[in-house]
Amino acid sequence: MHQLKKPYLLYLGDAQDPVNAKTAFGLRDWCRSDVLGEWSLPTAMVSVGVPRLSPSAAAAQGAGSLVIGIASVGGALPMQWLSDIEAAIHAGLDIVSGMHTRLTSFPSLVRAAQQYDVQLVDVRHSDIPFACATGRKRTGKRVATVGTDCALGKKYTALALTRALRAHGANATFRATGQTGIMIAGEGIAIDAVVADFVAGAAEQLTPDNAPDHWDVIEGQGSLFHPAYAGVTLGLLHGSQADAFVLCHDPSRKFIDGFPDFPIPDLPDAIRQYVQAGRVTNSAIRCVGLSVNSSSMTDAEWHRYAQQVSRELGLSVGDPLRGGINEIAQALLATSTT
Amino acid sequence: MHQLKKPYLLYLGDAQDPVNAKTAFGLRDWCRSDVLGEWSLPTAMVSVGVPRLSPSAAAAQGAGSLVIGIASVGGALPMQWLSDIEAAIHAGLDIVSGMHTRLTSFPSLVRAAQQYDVQLVDVRHSDIPFACATGRKRTGKRVATVGTDCALGKKYTALALTRALRAHGANATFRATGQTGIMIAGEGIAIDAVVADFVAGAAEQLTPDNAPDHWDVIEGQGSLFHPAYAGVTLGLLHGSQADAFVLCHDPSRKFIDGFPDFPIPDLPDAIRQYVQAGRVTNSAIRCVGLSVNSSSMTDAEWHRYAQQVSRELGLSVGDPLRGGINEIAQALLATSTT
Numbered sequence: 001m002h003q004l005k006k007p008y009l010l011y012l013g014d015a016q017d018p019v020n021a022k023t024a025f026g027l028r029d030w031c032r033s034d035v036l037g038e039w040s041l042p043t044a045m046v047s048v049g050v051p052r053l054s055p056s057a058a059a060a061q062g063a064g065s066l067v068i069g070i071a072s073v074g075g076a077l078p079m080q081w082l083s084d085i086e087a088a089i090h091a092g093l094d095i096v097s098g099m100h101t102r103l104t105s106f107p108s109l110v111r112a113a114q115q116y117d118v119q120l121v122d123v124r125h126s127d128i129p130f131a132c133a134t135g136r137k138r139t140g141k142r143v144a145t146v147g148t149d150c151a152l153g154k155k156y157t158a159l160a161l162t163r164a165l166r167a168h169g170a171n172a173t174f175r176a177t178g179q180t181g182i183m184i185a186g187e188g189i190a191i192d193a194v195v196a197d198f199v200a201g202a203a204e205q206l207t208p209d210n211a212p213d214h215w216d217v218i219e220g221q222g223s224l225f226h227p228a229y230a231g232v233t234l235g236l237l238h239g240s241q242a243d244a245f246v247l248c249h250d251p252s253r254k255f256i257d258g259f260p261d262f263p264i265p266d267l268p269d270a271i272r273q274y275v276q277a278g279r280v281t282n283s284a285i286r287c288v289g290l291s292v293n294s295s296s297m298t299d300a301e302w303h304r305y306a307q308q309v310s311r312e313l314g315l316s317v318g319d320p321l322r323g324g325i326n327e328i329a330q331a332l333l334a335t336s337t338t
Numbered sequence: 339m340h341q342l343k344k345p346y347l348l349y350l351g352d353a354q355d356p357v358n359a360k361t362a363f364g365l366r367d368w369c370r371s372d373v374l375g376e377w378s379l380p381t382a383m384v385s386v387g388v389p390r391l392s393p394s395a396a397a398a399q400g401a402g403s404l405v406i407g408i409a410s411v412g413g414a415l416p417m418q419w420l421s422d423i424e425a426a427i428h429a430g431l432d433i434v435s436g437m438h439t440r441l442t443s444f445p446s447l448v449r450a451a452q453q454y455d456v457q458l459v460d461v462r463h464s465d466i467p468f469a470c471a472t473g474r475k476r477t478g479k480r481v482a483t484v485g486t487d488c489a490l491g492k493k494y495t496a497l498a499l500t501r502a503l504r505a506h507g508a509n510a511t512f513r514a515t516g517q518t519g520i521m522i523a524g525e526g527i528a529i530d531a532v533v534a535d536f537v538a539g540a541a542e543q544l545t546p547d548n549a550p551d552h553w554d555v556i557e558g559q560g561s562l563f564h565p566a567y568a569g570v571t572l573g574l575l576h577g578s579q580a581d582a583f584v585l586c587h588d589p590s591r592k593f594i595d596g597f598p599d600f601p602i603p604d605l606p607d608a609i610r611q612y613v614q615a616g617r618v619t620n621s622a623i624r625c626v627g628l629s630v631n632s633s634s635m636t637d638a639e640w641h642r643y644a645q646q647v648s649r650e651l652g653l654s655v656g657d658p659l660r661g662g663i664n665e666i667a668q669a670l671l672a673t674s675t676t
Contacts (some may be wrong), residue, residue, distance in 0.1 A: 026616025135565035135597050192535040196570045199534045227473035227576055227619050232534045259473050262618070273614065280600070281565050 001205065004095050004186045006031075007066025012040035013081045015070045015336035021179050022099060024048045024069025030159050030184045036063050039084065046070075055088035065094040065121070067183055075100035086112055090104060094180060095118040098179030123182045126202075133200035133239050139193050140210030143332055144218040145241040145272050145291065148264045149257055150229065152250040153320065154220040155181050157291040160320035161246065162217045172215040175206050177236060181219045183261035191221050192232045203239025215332075218242065224273055227262055234277055241281045244288045244332055246325075247271055251305060252296035267313060286297060288335060289316040289328030339543065339635040340461050342524045343402025343432050344369075347391060350378035351419045353408045361436060361518050362386045362407025366592060368497050368522045373400050377422065393426035403459070405521055424450055432457040434526055461520045462539075464531035471538035471577050473619060478548030481670060482580040482614050483558040483629065484604045487595055488567065489516075490588040491658065492558040493519050495629040498658035499584060500555045502667035504525045510553040519557045522593050529559050537570060541577025549639035553670075556580065562611055572615055579619045582626045582662075582670055586608055589643060590634035600623030605651060626673060627654040627666030 008031075010024045016316040018025070027035055028048045037053030040046070048069070055066060066088035072078050077099060085095055085103075089112040097103050101118040105112055113120050143161065145154040158174055165172035174181070176188030194202045197292070218240045220230030235246075247270060255260040265273070271287045278285035290309060294302045302322060310317040318325035348362045350459075356363070366386045375391030378384070386407070390631055393404060404426035410416050415437060423433055423441075427450040437440050441458040442448055451458050481499065483492040496512055496519075502509035512519070514526030532540045545554040556578045560567030575583075585608060594600040603611070609625045616623035628647060632640045640660060648655040656663035 133566035135600060137599075141598040183656055192533075194534050195530075196532050196534045196537045196573065197530040197567065199569045200566050225618055228471035228536065228538050230615075230618060231537045231571075231573025233569075234572045235534065237566055238565055262473060263477075276611065279570075280563055280568060 001128065001189050002121060002182050002187055004096055004121060004183065006034040006186050007063055008034055008065050008067045009036055009058035009088070009093065010038040010048060010050065010065045010069040011066050011084065012038055012046055013070050013072070013078065014041045014043045014046050015042055015046035018046050021046045021048065022068045022291055023071065023183065025068065025101045026180050027069060027183055034186070041080065041084065052108060055084070055091040055093060056179050059091035059093055062164055063093055065096045068099065071101065077103070077106065082106070082108065083116055085109065086168050089113055092116055092118060094121060096121045096123060096183060098124050098183065100124060122318055123179045124190055124193060126190045130194060130198035130202040130205060132198060133204050136174060138207070138209045138241065139209045139212060140214045140216065141336060142207055142216045142240050142242045143246065143288070144237060144240050145220040145248055146233065146237065146245050147220055147223045147248040148225065148270050149223050149250065149253055150226060151257060152253070153248045153291060153293045153323040155246050156216045157246055157325065158219040159184065160325050161329055162325045164324065165215055165217065165333070168329060168333055171213060172212060172217055175216045175218045177206070177219045177221050191236050192229065196231065199235030200239035203236045220248070223256070224277060225262070225265060225270070227259055229313045237278050238281045239260060242278055242285055243282060243336070244272060244286050245278065246289045246291050246328055247274065247287055248291045248293070250293040250296070267309065271313070276292045286335070287315060289318065289325065291325055291328065292317060292319045294319045294322055339466065339527050340459060340520050342521065344372040344433055345374045345398065345401055346372055346403050346405045346427070347374055347393060347396035347401045347431065348376040348386060348388065348407040349404050349422065350376055350382050350384055351406070351408050351410070351416065352381045353377040353384035357419055357496065359384045359386065361409065361521065363407065364518050365407060365521055365657040371522070374399055379418065379422065393422070393429040393431060393622060397429035397431055401431055403434045405434045406437065407653045410437065410549045415439045415441070415444065417642065420444070420446065423447065425455050426578065427451055427456055430456060431456060432459060434459045434461060434521060436462050436521065438462060456512055461517045462528055462531060464528045466533060467673050468536040468543060470536060471542050476545070476547045476579065477550060478552045478554065479674060480545055480554045480556060480578050480580050481626070482556040482575060482578050482585055483584045484571065484575065484583050485558055485561045486608050487561050487584040487588065487591055488534040488561065488564060490542060491586045491593070491629060491631045494658050495554045495584055495586050495663065496626070497522065497665055498663050502662065502664045503553055503555065503671070506667060506671055508553055508567060508671060509549060509551060510555055513554045513556045514561050529574050534569065537573030538577035543576045545578055546583050557587070562615060563593070563600070563608070564594055575616050576619045578625055580616055581620060581674070582624050583612060584627045584629050584666055585612065586631070587624055588628045588634070590630040605647065609651070624673070625653060626670045627656065627663065629663055630657045632654060632657045632660055
């Protein structure tokens with residue numbers, strides 16, 4: 001399991017477009033108290049609005065890691081970022097990256113990290129060995145976010161649900177399974193990078209025994225209806241032994257994103273299939289709400305849609321970015337017995 | 339994808355019990371024409387009944403690989419086998435192992451392999467990068483073996499079905515997804531060793547475009563009902579885009595082997611769930627037969643069981659080790675249109 005050193009200095013490289021700085025904005029929005037500041041090249045055009053700090057100044061304030069908060073074209077590490085990264089290493093910061101290209105593939109970074117005794121952490125990769133799943137029932141409670149497709153709000157929903165549960169006085173922990181989530185949480189497992197045999201086992205390790213009234217809120221990955229990633233989704237759901245799940249959905253999508261031959265099932269069928277799949281490791285699994293990415297709708301359309309779907313499914317419906325998902329958190333707590 | 343050099347010399351080490359030599363017996367039974375002979379230490383008590391040949395004699399007869407045909411306690415490579423393995427390397431043979439311990443973890447073997455320009459092939463591992471699945475419909479036809487549990491005959495069924503299809507004049511290829519299967523086929527992918535994100539993509543690569551009347555017979559892995567391995571099963575099924583499947587079952591098992599809290603569903607439900615899962619990438623998927631591991635039954639019990647289940651499911655029922663599964667092959671061909 002990845003364990004990151006907080007607080008963070010966010011690195012924005014030579015970012016020209018805020019769209020490419022989604023990771024940095026996500027860290028600012030979801031773990032602001034862990035972000036000391038940001039740093040970038042003089043050519044950068046993007047700021048996330050936190051104090052500008054050089055790596056050495058951040059280190060002097062107690063920073064633990066420089067986090068690369070920007071996606072590069074093609075996922076490679078641009079050579080012009082290297083001097084800033086090396087400066088951060090010299091200042092004693094760990095370097096955290098979610099890029100495809102591993103930090104450890106740069107001999108100069110590896111040498112510097114050894115010399116200054118810091119870690120190069122590639123959160124997209126997962127070289128740690130995991131055990132196979134045991135299926136043993138664990139103490140504590142677990143809720144998973146699952147989706148009708150990829151990339152429609154499962155991480156955001158899990159983060160918002162964790163906040164809403166805490167606001168209701170519940171004991172809840174966000175459990176990260178993807179790179180940005182791991183950076184936000186400061187720990188987690190890039191579940192899609194685990195060797196297939198150990199996915200469910202890694203999910204078990206991510207959500208260990210806990211207090212009876214504690215909720216793990218597990219960031220979902222992929223979708224049961226995705227032709228490439230459904231196996232990851234299923235292994236994660238099984239290892240999570242989820243007591244409940246929130247289905248995440250974007251009504252504007254009729255087909256799996258990028259796979260026009262693969263339709264998204266209707267919502268009752270999607271819920272039924274997730275319940276059936278989850279029952280393998282938790283016979284009591286239930287759907288407690290629908291989290292909608294309603295960005296394609298006007299306010300009027302959204303209200304009409306939410307009311308209609310809530311009535312049809314008999315479930316709380318919310319959009320974490322439009323009114324929040326507090327009702328889903330309430331529904332989860334109301335239907336739970338300790 | 340692993341590609342092995344045939345023909346083989348089987349290595350039996352210091353085997354004391356035929357049970358531990360299942361791989362060697364499997365190779366003798368399923369690719370006898372690729373087996374030149376066997377070799378072992380003087381203390382070995384097991385033979386698979388093929389000519390005894392030293393590595394150098396086998397090499398002189400054209401052998402391509404020494405295949406470790408015996409499982410060691412704990413999956414490690416016993417030191418007393420090393421001199422035989424090194425002798426095989428010196429004779430110019432590739433070394434093929436399905437053990438957990440990698441051949442490449444022994445510096446002396448790595449050095450010798452470099453010196454003599456031979457390969458060390460660890461078929462249990464899968465270090466080759468794969469692409470993500472595309473979901474693109476491929477030409478040719480595919481049948482998968484799937485199971486109500488692990489380790490109840492999916493490989494054996496796939497091999498027997500391939501033979502039966504060929505006996506009917508069909509063009510069929512066994513597609514190996516596990517270590518012993520890979521050794522038998524001489525190629526394949528250890529699918530459970532693939533990084534989770536790429537399982538479906540690896541299955542696509544394993545079963546590429548083919549002639550319209552060609553059948554890939556895909557060795558299944560795990561089970562959709564297994565708390566640890568269902569994700570592997572699903573990714574493999576999705577990437578296979580199976581037109582048909584044979585369900586493998588052992589009626590003596592009421593629970594997943596080693597997981598007494600996890601019941602095996604009844605057969606109609608198991609078939610329904612595999613059909614539902616397979617429909618994500620092939621809407622026409624159908625079950626064409628039930629392959630039974632009937633080793634727990636008397637002949638009378640087996641005949642009664644087979645008749646009853648065949649009537650209840652409306653499917654051909656067979657045991658590859660007891661009367662064969664020719665009827666299942668016929669059912670597959672009878673219900674297929676080119």
